[in-house]
Amino acid sequence: MAVKPTLIGRPSRADAVVGRRDRARALSELRTALPFMLPGLVLVLVFVVYPLVRGLQMSLYHWNLVAPSQSQFVGLDNYVRALTQDPVFWTAVRNTVLYAVITVPAQMAIGLGSALLLNAAIRGRAFFRALFYLPVVTSWLVVSYVFAYLFSDGPGPVNALLVNTLHILPAPIDWVHDSFASAEVPINLLGIWKGIGWNMVIFLAALQSIPVQLVEAASVDGAGPWQRFRYIVLPLLRPAILFVSVMLLIGAFNVFISVYLLTGGGPQGSTEVWLSYMWNQAFSYLDFGYGTAVGLLMGLSVIAIGLTQRRMLRGSAEN
């Protein structure tokens, strides 16, 4: 679209000529751009957007699985039900928010700390980086099973460590089955452990892009390490921090496989998260309309958070 001032009243002849030229340019720009952007756009529209829209449609019905045309339209009832009549829904929301609040700052802090350490280390940087990044490149399926094993009841490795070696616990805990609190430990620890490497890599890159002279000038001026960090490094890390926090937050809200495989939402539905609850409603209770509504509510929340943070990111980039 050519940008041109809109005129009130009839455009003059000169304007018409300018308009034609702008339109011609716009058209030729579009023609150039089409082969580049169209395949992606088409794929997204057909395979991502269309199913999402259909999902939205499903959420407005009491969806009939085998005979969809016979589904009963219920409008926003599914949403009302989730928000006002379903305590398990709010448990799922609570658990998801809890997971985000615990894992996101923890990952970032430990990731940043590790990056600082690695930045100061001269030798073996690639080696450590690889080891820290290992959990990130392993699939959720595999690490969930491994954590299930680690946190097994009785002589599981974690219990053995806490009871026999460190003597912190008097007796082994059945982490995954005992209670909401005990089950959340492996779930959250897994989330933190898996993401540290990703954070570290990004922060490390950010740290390495800070000009050395800036830091040294500060130390010549007499600034101690903490002051250097707080007033020079941290502000320069701000874009990275904001980016990371947005991505991590979205990722945290999308937690599913680890909960699904570790606890299945138990004990007694106390560890359900948003997506696992959606899954249960859809596949175990065959209530796809409701399940989709639950999922869409999550999508809306994530969009709200994501867009807000993005605005903050834009704001800081302009500084």
Added chain:
Amino acid sequence: MLGMRQLVHRAHVASTRGRTTPRWLTVLIYAALIGGAIVMTLPFLYMLSTSINPDRWTMPDPPTLWPADPTFDNYVRAWGEAGFQRYVINSLIVSGVTLVLTFWVATTSAYAFARLQFPAKEKIFTFYLITMMVPGMIALLPEFQVMHDFGLVNSWVGLWAIYVSGSVAFNTFLLRGFFEQLPRDLEDATFIDGGGRWTVFLRVLLPLSKPALATLGVFTFLGSWDDFWWARMLLQNNDIRTLPIGIQLFFNAHGTQWSTVFAATTIAVVPELILFLLLQRYFVSGMYAGSIRG
């Protein structure tokens, strides 16, 4: 401040002598790093140790890192398991093609957003971002129906459609950031020399983008290599199944052989590791550069 002069003098001396950190601090740093590395890799060590444990049905009790008589039997059994080798080959093919297709769609799409103009460009970009934030799980059933309507159920083409389309938004976002901060001089020079958009794209931009492309490559490969939701849903024929489904077959209705399961998962992790080790030095710059500009 008191002692300012001494501080300045000390700092000056330090900076002229070169950056030195006291010995004890260096030791502390490395100790912390080693400790961290152990924590990061300990779960994998357990996985490995279970995989070489001859006892198939139970987990070692008390838990040990090195089983009494280690054996590679589990690997032999996992590898020889019905269809396992075929699943590995299938996964290699599926992920490989996904890589190529995604590569193509993502780079062209990001280039369009970074360097070209077209109507509603920013609106479409925001639109992409929104699709990134809505969980794909919601659309599972409608997606399956779309696949069915197109006749893509039980075929790799359906998987490729899902994988590639699912990553367009994120990859465009990431690569756009990277492209935008590449200097335009070379591009402008190429234009002047009479090159067109495609020449600029292929011969100037892409070669300069190795870090970002390496990052893209690894994550795309991993995403499709690990995926079991869509693969399981779509691939109904045994011949075309991918590895994650093969691993799930080790979980029986009664009694799971953990040693074999972990042997299988270890085998599955190997290609991911190799790819990562080969390309890891690009991650740092690739991920970071794409991130801050996005």
Added chain:
Amino acid sequence: MKRSLAAMVAVFSLVASACSSSATTAPPATASPLASAPASASVPSPVASTNGMDCAGGKQATITFWHTYNTDGPETKQLDDVIIPAFERYCPNIKVNAVVQPATGMHDQLVTAVAGGAVPDLMRMDIIWTPEFAKLGALAEVDTLPGFGQIKSELFPGPLATNAYQGKYYGVPLDTNTTVMIYNPKLLATPPTTMDELKADVIAANGTNKWGLGLGGDGSWNLFPWIWSLGGQITNADYTKASGYLDSPQTVAALQWLIDLNKTGGLGPSTLGGKPDSWGGFQGSNYSMINDGPWFFPAVGSAMGAKPAVIPTGPGGSIGVVGGENLVIFKTSPNQDADWAFAKFMLSDEAQEDMAAVGQMPVTNSASASKAMTSVAYYGPYVQQLKTAMPRPVTPAWTKMDTILTNAFDAALRGKESATQALHDAAAQIDPVLSQ
């Protein structure tokens, strides 16, 4: 049976493994003369007394058959290498494309397939899902298919009943099983025959890392035999009401008995999903007894010299729970004749006995009495137990019921709720679900 992933298993109501029990008396003595004949000979009878194998009139067809037989055991091999080739020899015009499916998440995958219109021709389906998918309209009625009446008379009624929905049949049973007590003779000389004896044995066995009985979990599959044998009930006879049955004084007493047993310390941690799990604990000689199906023997038990015994008698008798799989044909299958031909072959003595050799108990009277069964030492108590075993409630609402029941049992066993409270709440939640 499961490790700490028992919760996951419970959620997806896996625990396929057939269980079946039928309330029949001893199978009739008339066995088909071809019962023990190997594959080569003549055309087998679909079931004992019927004759001839109709191969869908000779029409060419390829049918897709989904199953969840294990791949790291002998089951899938037996199907692929022995049974299907035998069928294809009899009916060269029909090709069977058997596809093994992971057992985990099978239910969800099936739901997706049904909704998306991408189901196979026929499937070996867990009995507990059959009413649910019949209600969805995904399954074809089999009682109108030729020869059904005759086959019906040859099948164990219990497993057959799991195929019924609103007065019609939507599948035929394929294999059945149940769980019985399995004990380690080195730790326990003679198995208990009454519940009191069991309690005494459990208390006596209690020691460091030693327990008398390690149940595979605290879900319906694991606890129903105990509840029933101890005199409790789950629902009324036609599965429409839980109140008054689930929360009756007898059921509460039964659950309380289990809670008390747990308090003695002799009930293994596997019951609540902890370690060692039932198989591991048995193998490690931590558990003197476990409760499990016949598949345990080829896998672990035979090597250890384990022995089976029927469930101890309690106030309700000695009642096991029926498990198993049905063979269902999907309504949208274009090859229903060929499907039915294959189904009938799977119910023939030949196929049933071939499967019996790999731990899949037959559902026909004739196959059950055959040499293949009687020659295997460990099958005895299972066949015995099957005579009185009961199915889990045969209703489309079973999946939901299962979750409610498992939560209730778990809460009660962990002492979070009293037995009375837990069962009362569960019954109140189950009633509306049953009436849908």
